[in-house]
Amino acid sequence: MKQMQLTSDISIRRTVAEDNAEQLASVKEIxxxxxxNGDAALLEYTEKWDGVKLETIRVGPDEMKEAVDRFEPQLLQDLSEAAGNIRDYHENQKQQGYKNIKDDGSYVAQRVTAIGSAGLYVPGGTAAYPSSVLMNVIPAQVAGVGRIVLISPPGKDGKLSDGVLAAAHILGIEEVYKAGGAQAIAALAYGTESIQAVDKITGPGNVFVALAKREVFGDVAIDMIAGPSEITVIADDTAFADEVAADLLSQAEHDPMATAVLLTTSQQLADAVSLEVERQLETLPRQAIAGKAIRDYGMIYIGKTMDDLIDAANELAPEHLEIMAADAEALSEKIQNAGAIFIGRYSSEPIGDYFAGTNHVLPTNSTARFSSALSVYDFVKRTSVVYYSEQAWQQNEAKIARLARLEGLEGHARAVESRAWKKENGR
Incomplete structure (x- = not known):
């Protein structure tokens, strides 16, 4: 891995193909x-890009059952336990509304209600992601979303992976469709003969998925525009080089544009991690993907103090941040910008991906400066409620009218005052 001394202009921000006019034009046409053309367009694109000719895009109950029956029982149990951990974590995010009642009988309130429907995109292609099913579906279920739809690109056999369908089965999701890319996002946003449109779309995908989500935003809600995976590790000379290298590669294997960064105060550790990354790459099944990510977006920065490393991490605002150093928990309190923080030697990032219970759908491209992990909060809306009693209206009508006229809005003022004549005349 490349090494350099830490400076104040550290950055990993990248665009999500905004400037690629050809890709964007393709997405708009899709x-x-x-x-x-609805279903016909979905079937056309599935044959063109996924290489399979489907008769129907919906996964039937028999196909679901066959996948579950084929799935290894121990893995089914593991997925079920992971689902339990994820549900437990997200149950703590449930919110209640509130009502503030005043002495005059008026009140203002907030009601928290679930959105009506959600479409959850599960990536396919180079890997299958049953964990993404759990991470997207469970917070929606905890929020109380009434209709939850899964959509994912099929394999060459015309089927979704057994793992994806097993995860859907565990969670009781029956509305599952086979389509990928920008066309799947369009179907969720606008509907087809088979798919009823949804209120919100969540889930990561490739650049075409990201661009499509950006295009349909406003007609439907979306969770975020996700970019390639990122990991930053803060480590001192107490860390083990082989463990640091393994954690960096755990994210590099996702995507050739994934970012893997080590921030350290130890030149010795930096040199050892560089060697370990190359050694471990030799036997990594996804060597080509991880190797390109390491070459293009892997970096080791050497700083003078731990405070320098903390400042750099906050500037990077990475998707995943590991702290493998003495006093790791105390150092974590200084982190303001990160999608998820993993504290200590045994908190390797994949634990969060699969089993701890936290959500692995996280902000990328430094957007952790202002956004958060997917959660129950993403599947609810908050509605303000106002009830003004007659007494409250009498006390405040003139004040409200004056404020409206201050802004030149006579109609607003008259709306509040319209009750006054009736009151004066006993009506």
Missing amino acids: IRNVRM
């Missing part, structure tokens, strides 16, 4: 086609 969305237009799906809106006009």
